[in-house]
Amino acid sequence: GAVVSQHPSRVICKSGTSVKIECRSLDFQATTMFWYRQFPKKSLMLMATSNEGSKATYEQGVEKDKFLINHASLTLSTLTVTSAHPEDSSFYICSASTGYTEAFFGQGTRLTVV
Amino acid sequence: GENVEQHPSTLSVQEGDSAVIKCTYSDSASNYFPWYKQELGKRPQLIIDIRSNVGEKKDQRIAVTLNKTAKHFSLHITETQPEDSAVYFCAATKGGGTSYGKLTFGQGTILTVHP
Numbered sequence: 001g002a003v004v005s006q007h008p009s010r011v012i013c014k015s016g017t018s019v020k021i022e023c024r025s026l027d028f029q030a031t032t033m034f035w036y037r038q039f040p041k042k043s044l045m046l047m048a049t050s051n052e053g054s055k056a057t058y059e060q061g062v063e064k065d066k067f068l069i070n071h072a073s074l075t076l077s078t079l080t081v082t083s084a085h086p087e088d089s090s091f092y093i094c095s096a097s098t099g100y101t102e103a104f105f106g107q108g109t110r111l112t113v114v
Numbered sequence: 115g116e117n118v119e120q121h122p123s124t125l126s127v128q129e130g131d132s133a134v135i136k137c138t139y140s141d142s143a144s145n146y147f148p149w150y151k152q153e154l155g156k157r158p159q160l161i162i163d164i165r166s167n168v169g170e171k172k173d174q175r176i177a178v179t180l181n182k183t184a185k186h187f188s189l190h191i192t193e194t195q196p197e198d199s200a201v202y203f204c205a206a207t208k209g210g211g212t213s214y215g216k217l218t219f220g221q222g223t224i225l226t227v228h229p
Binding site: 032033034042043044045046049091092095096097102103105106108109110 | 148215218221
């Protein structure tokens with residue numbers, strides 16, 4: 001199957017700083033990628049749809065100025081958590097679909113804001 | 115938007131028994147229904163999926179059924195093994211092309227298989 005790689009897998013940052021998470025499709029081109037957030041023992045919630053070469057589409061209730069998404073190439077989307085606070089601590093996962101197939105998930109990033 | 119309800123939230127079975135997890139969805143336009151298994155701290159892994167033009171699909175010990183009229187679908191695991199213990203999520207999307215990745219997930223079911 002297709003491979004989606006996400007980095008870093010874990011990051012700890014200080015409150016007020018920004019953190020960038022990368023999501024790469026290694027063996028296919030992904031014009032669209034998706035970013036999810038998962039709280040402990042909870043389900044995955046779609047945050048935004050990342051579109052190559054255009055602005056991301058955010059789900060209702062997601063702060064676009066807090067969670068900056070850039071999809072500069074067909075294989076890379078980045079999520080930047082700006083001015084992070086402890087409540088931003090979570091598991092962030094990206095995914096991409098090759099087209100008429102399943103979605104492939106990255107490994108996820110465990111963000112801890114202290 | 116789409117809403118997916120999943121039951122039960124926890125399920126405990128003995129090794130060798132069957133396990134059934136049920137989901138309902140709200141958007142009749144949804145046409146793709148995957149099931150994922152997630153172990154702690156890991157990415158969700160697709161275990162089986164079904165499209166709206168099919169009523170049932172089976173892969174060894176795992177099967178999924180879909181009732182479009184009632185808007186519900188179910189995961190069936192037979193001959194459960196301890197390694198089946200994990201969190202299972204159903205999902206739905208009215209996908210087309212890359213939109214198959216835009217998923218609405220159920221709340222998850224913690225499955226525990228006792229040896």
